[in-house]
Amino acid sequence: MAKLVDVLQRDSCFQxxxxxxxxxxxxxxxxxxxxxxxxxxxxxxxxxxxxxxxxTLQYPNPVAWGRGEETPDxxxxxxxxxxxxxxSAPSVAEGIADTAQQLFEIGALSQQVQVCxxxxxxGALSIGLRTLLHTIARxxxxxxxxxxxxxxxxxxxxxxxxxxxxxxxxxxxxxELLPGNMTPPIDYLGxxxxxxxxxxxxxxxxxxxFFNRMVEQGLSGSGTTIIFVPSPCITGWKYPDGExxxxxxxxxxxxxxxxxAKERGRPGELKFVELDATKRPPIEAFLxxxxxxxxxxxxxxxxxxxxxxxxxxxxxxxIRDWIQHRLExxxxxx
Amino acid sequence: xxPSTIIETVAGARxxxxxxxxKVRAAHRALASVQTIREADGNAAAAYASLQMWRAILFAxxxxxxxxxxxxxxxxxxxxxxxxAKQIKLLExxxxxADYMAGAAAACRDLIVSTATSSVGLDHMTESTRSLGASGLxxxxxxxxxxATANYPLCIEGDPSDTLAHRDDGWIxxxxxxxxxxxxxxxxLPCLGMHPEIMTPTMPGYYGIKDSHRSxxxxxxxxxxxxxxxxxxxxxxxxxxxxxGDTAFGNCVTSxxxxxxxxxxxxxxxxVFDILPEIGRDFARTFGRPGxxxxxxxxxxxxxxxxxxxxxxxxxxxTAAALAETESARHGLRIGVLAAxxxxxxxxxxxxxxxxxxxxxxxxNQAHHFGTGHLTLDxxxxxxxxxxxxxxxxxxxxxxGATVSDDTWRQMIxxxxxxxxxxxxxPPPIVVHEGVVLWPx
Numbered sequence: 178m179a180k181l182v183d184v185l186q187r188d189s190c191f192q193x194x195x196x197x198x199x200x201x202x203x204x205x206x207x208x209x210x211x212x213x214x215x216x217x218x219x220x221x222x223x224x225x226x227x228x229x230x231x232x233t234l235q236y237p238n239p240v241a242w243g244r245g246e247e248t249p250d251x252x253x254x255x256x257x258x259x260x261x262x263x264x265s266a267p268s269v270a271e272g273i274a275d276t277a278q279q280l281f282e283i284g285a286l287s288q289q290v291q292v293c294x295x296x297x298x299x300g301a302l303s304i305g306l307r308t309l310l311h312t313i314a315r316x317x318x319x320x321x322x323x324x325x326x327x328x329x330x331x332x333x334x335x336x337x338x339x340x341x342x343x344x345x346x347x348x349x350x351x352x353e354l355l356p357g358n359m360t361p362p363i364d365y366l367g368x369x370x371x372x373x374x375x376x377x378x379x380x381x382x383x384x385x386x387f388f389n390r391m392v393e394q395g396l397s398g399s400g401t402t403i404i405f406v407p408s409p410c411i412t413g414w415k416y417p418d419g420e421x422x423x424x425x426x427x428x429x430x431x432x433x434x435x436x437x438a439k440e441r442g443r444p445g446e447l448k449f450v451e452l453d454a455t456k457r458p459p460i461e462a463f464l465x466x467x468x469x470x471x472x473x474x475x476x477x478x479x480x481x482x483x484x485x486x487x488x489x490x491x492x493x494x495x496i497r498d499w500i501q502h503r504l505e506x507x508x509x510x511x
Numbered sequence: 512x513x514p515s516t517i518i519e520t521v522a523g524a525r526x527x528x529x530x531x532x533x534k535v536r537a538a539h540r541a542l543a544s545v546q547t548i549r550e551a552d553g554n555a556a557a558a559y560a561s562l563q564m565w566r567a568i569l570f571a572x573x574x575x576x577x578x579x580x581x582x583x584x585x586x587x588x589x590x591x592x593x594x595x596a597k598q599i600k601l602l603e604x605x606x607x608x609a610d611y612m613a614g615a616a617a618a619c620r621d622l623i624v625s626t627a628t629s630s631v632g633l634d635h636m637t638e639s640t641r642s643l644g645a646s647g648l649x650x651x652x653x654x655x656x657x658x659a660t661a662n663y664p665l666c667i668e669g670d671p672s673d674t675l676a677h678r679d680d681g682w683i684x685x686x687x688x689x690x691x692x693x694x695x696x697x698x699x700l701p702c703l704g705m706h707p708e709i710m711t712p713t714m715p716g717y718y719g720i721k722d723s724h725r726s727x728x729x730x731x732x733x734x735x736x737x738x739x740x741x742x743x744x745x746x747x748x749x750x751x752x753x754x755x756g757d758t759a760f761g762n763c764v765t766s767x768x769x770x771x772x773x774x775x776x777x778x779x780x781x782x783v784f785d786i787l788p789e790i791g792r793d794f795a796r797t798f799g800r801p802g803x804x805x806x807x808x809x810x811x812x813x814x815x816x817x818x819x820x821x822x823x824x825x826x827x828x829x830t831a832a833a834l835a836e837t838e839s840a841r842h843g844l845r846i847g848v849l850a851a852x853x854x855x856x857x858x859x860x861x862x863x864x865x866x867x868x869x870x871x872x873x874x875x876n877q878a879h880h881f882g883t884g885h886l887t888l889d890x891x892x893x894x895x896x897x898x899x900x901x902x903x904x905x906x907x908x909x910x911x912g913a914t915v916s917d918d919t920w921r922q923m924i925x926x927x928x929x930x931x932x933x934x935x936x937x938p939p940p941i942v943v944h945e946g947v948v949l950w951p952x
Contacts, residue, residue, distance in 0.1 A: 221753045223614060235763040248524040248757050252515050255526060257753030259617050260761035262638045265610035268602070272571070272614025272624075275600060277754055279568050280619065283596050285534035290754060308610070311603040 178390050179216075187215040188244045190222075190256045195233040195241035200418040202408040202425060203229040203324050205382045207241075210293070210322065213392045215244065219290040221257040221273050225266035225305065227297025228331035229324055234260055253288070263296075264305025267312035267321055270294035274317050291396050294321040298339045299329040302365050306338075313372040313401050320395035321403040323365070325434070326410040334413035338363040341433065342496045344469050346413075351472040356492045361499055365405060370439060370510050375400030377445070379437040381407050383425035384449055387436055400441070407434035415468035424466055431463045432500040437507055445510045452508060454501055460493070461485065522647075523758030525751035532621055532747065539565035540595035541734035542588065551729040553722040556690045557627065557654050557715075558584035560697035562594050563734045564741065566650075567623040569615050570599045571608045573632065576667045577719035578656035581627035605632040609639035609653075616648040616712075617760050620748035623701050627654035629719055630673045631661045637677070643712050644681020645776050646760065647750070649704030651712035653682070654697065657825070658719040659911050662879075668912025669719030671824065672878035674854065675885040681776060682714040683783055684854040685803070686824045690727040692801075693717050695794065698737055699803050702744035702790045708782045710750075716854075718825045720912055725826075732798060740797050744790060780856045787853065805858040806865065807850040810835045815868050817847035819927055820901070822862075822890055823875035824851040827908075827915035831875075834920050842928040844870075851886065862893040871902040873927040876940070877909040883940050891937070904930050905940035918946025 189211030197204045207229065214220040222242070224230040233241040242258050249255050261269045273292050280286035294312075301309045301323040312319070328346055329335040335348040340358045345351045349358040369377045376395060380388040388406075395402030409416070409424045416424060428434040429449045439445030451457050464470035465483025473493055474483040485493045515526040542563050551559065558581045561567055570589065572582040582599075589599045602608045608626050615624045628636065633655055643651055659666040660673040674684060683704060687693045696715045704713040717723060751758040764772060787803050794802030801807075810832035811817070819842075821831050828850040839846045849865065866872055872894065876884030883891070887905040894900055904927040909915040922943050930938050942950040 219754070221618070231763055234759065234761075235765065236768060237765070240759065240762060242759060243757065248517060248519065250517070252526045252529055252755075255524065255757035257617075257751075257756055258759045259614065259753060260759075260763070261610060261613055262642060264606075265613070265639065268607045268610035269614035269617075271600075272569075272611040272616075273618040273753055275598065275611075276569055276615045276618035276622065279596070279598055280530060280535070280754070283534050283538045283568070285531045285538075286529065286754065307603060308607050311607065 178393055181385060181389065184212050184389055187212040188254065190214060190220060190242060190244045192241050192243055194238065196235065196238065197229065197232045198411045198418065200411060200421045202382070202421050205421070206324060206406045206408065209382045209385070209388060210392060213389060214291060214293070214396065215254065216396065217253055219253050219255060219288065221290055221292045223266045223270035223273060223292070223294045224258065224260045225296040225300040226260070226263040227300050227324065229295065229297060230260055231331050263300040264308050266294040266296045266300065267305070267319070268308050270319050270321070271312050271315070271317045274319050292319050294319060296323050297330065298323060298325045298327065299337045302363055303338050310368060310372040313369060313374045313403060316373065316375070316400050318399050319401050320392070321401065322406055323403065324406045324408045326408040326413060328410065328413045330410055330413050339365065342499055343473050343492050345472065346469070356472055356489060364503070366437060366507060367510065369403045373441065374403045375441050376402040377439045378402065379405040379407065379434060381425045381429060381434070381436065383422045384429065384436055387448055391438060416466050420466060427458065427463045427466070431458050431460045432504050433460070433463055435504060435507065439510060445507055447504065447507060450504065452504055460497055460500065520750050522750045523756050526755050529755040530619060530621065535568060536565045538596040539734070540593060542594055543731045543733050545733050547731045549729055549731060550726050551690055552580065552724050552726045553690050553693045553717050554578065554580035554656065555584050556694040556729050557581050557697055558588070559731055560694045561585060561625050562588050562597070563737050564623055564701065565738050566621060566701070566745070567625060568597050569622065569624055570597070570626065571602060571611045571615070571624065572599065572626050573602055573605050573608050573628070575605070575629050575632040577658055577669060577723045578627040578629040578632070578654070580723070581654060581656070605635040606639060609636035609643065612651050613639060613643055613646065613648065616651045618753045619755070620648070620650055620750060620752040623650050623652060625652040625654065627656060629656045630658035633673045633677060634661050637680070640677065640680045640682065642761065645772070647710040648712055649706065649710040650701065652697070652700060652704065653712065653714045655714050655716040656719045656723045657716055666911040669721050669723065670877045670910050670912050671716065671718070674714065674716045675878050678855050681780070682712050682855065683780070684714045684716060685852055686854055687715060687717040688722065688826045688828060688850060690722070690729050693722065694729055694731070695800060696803065699790050699794050702741055703783065703787055703803070705745050706786055707749050709779050709786060711779055718912070721826050736797070740794065743793065783853070783856055784858060803852070805853040805861050807852050809850045810848040812847060815865055816845060817868065818844035818870045819846045819924070819931065820866055820869040820872045821846065821848045821875065822851060822872060822886065824886070825877065827875070827877070830915060830917060831920050834917060838921065838924050842924065844928055846924070857889045859893040862890060863897060866894055866901055867897055869901040871904055871927050871931040873904045873906060873923055875915070875923070876905060876907050879910055887940070900936065902930050902936050904938060907940060907942040908944060913944060916945055919943050922946045922948065
């Protein structure tokens, strides 16, 4: 694995010019992935529609993709990117990867290329779940990134199948009848494992060494690697900018978004999170930083911590139980 | 690898020498080393043509009646190893096929990527076909085996409602009739779609069951002859692909720029009117059979001197052509028959020229339409500026793939002749089956 300091010196294929919110985790992830792909192999990205796509590819605004201001002299530093419809990124990437592989096997292409698929959770796990799972099942050498912000962000922060229990979204507003979203999030890690991915990873740039190691393994390995990137959304989750990395770390430590890695045929490994609930930070610490959960918790000035609002104990307990159940489930996945 | 020459283009930089196309050509193994005559149905003929092109190294598909045999044939031949290093990708649904083709075609603009589908399969691809239509990826070919589109009641026989529902997807759509024309069309269309002034994906089509499953004599050309012909029209792509380029596909644009892109797309599509006949003439010179035409004169005088023109598409036009002489004598009118080939872009000017002397035009529509008929609308539009506007007589027959029998044609022709005699210009459409007017009743 390359040293972090060396990776930082590389040329990213993600450049200034995006219209993502300042401090957006997607921007941080793109920057890191962009540098990690500067590894001596030609890089091609396929993007389905998601906020990380529409905010980075809008002509005539500066297009944020490309390695450097000028055309690179070295072909391996050149960059190809294709935007296609929401659910399509894994299939598009598969078409690209197969073409390159076929040309390579014929001898018409002297070096293999690395192909990455990037989608949001709406594109990959809602409208595109079918194509995602089938692409994984076919086992093409690809690195699939799914950025999880729990909402359909570019349409205005509506419910998606990854939305946390209790979360308020544009389509699951808090009311006297219902405390936000009542549907448990889809078990995307379990689905990816079941579909047969070579590597299933959940990693955040908030844990940079782990994140980089997982991305490098994906880029250099054979078969399909899928990396879910929890992506706190400043606008959708309603938290102050500057808190993104802190929130991403808390999301892992409280068990909402545990860092996780599993190689096919080997047990999975939870990272930076305790299985024992008593050793984890209370979930109120994570919930309290975001106004989408303000109906569940409130800040206690006296203690400097977040408390459950009276009457919401059952809702918070349901979230806590879901987290514990999910962590144990991940631990058991063989 | 040789050092790359970097060519800057309007779509980013292209690194020459990264892909060695001669290696791709060398990897091809001929399906036919000499001209061969065999029996084939439409799907097999389409598959053979798809396989004989050296630029086609990757196929994608998902089975749907009545196009399935294309996929089965391509799959069987590819897996036999007879045609060299080609691969077929079997995907989970048509939408994935279209997405996959987008990625493969964008990866290398010099390769031809093809599939075949029908009916709801094409509908399922719609989200992606509309992107592809505007993508500039003329190296994508989607063979549409016509079948009634998603509808109640379900019908698996061939009518062109699927292809006609996709007129605005931005593809070059060409209708075929008969096994030989299917084969020949598929060999020519990549020359058109990949032409640097057009760069638009192509959608050849033929009737399900009537042509897809009907066997006939097929002249298969030698692969080398096909390659020589195609190489005259298809040169190395000027614009970069994802593999040999520093480039982007499918960016978003603001509204100010969107319109400019659409105008450019339309201009490229309209170049088809000039370039398609050139390719067709070259094909005819090379192989001695009719090449691509915007309209096929199935039974038509050189001086265009007819009283009643019949315009239709597909194999049932042949029945009309066979009846033209006897029906002309019966009604005392000169009857001519045209088979529509180029559906999109629609060749208004050609029809206007051909129909300028006609007193009436009988338009056969074989797809359900709540108005006067898909083809009728286009023909009416084409004739609108003629000094003497002919009557446009819209008939529906053969919907759901039903037979358009001799009696049905006779009934429609009699109705058209009566309309001309009455001096009506645009009578309400009629629906005819087995010689009986079903509607209005």
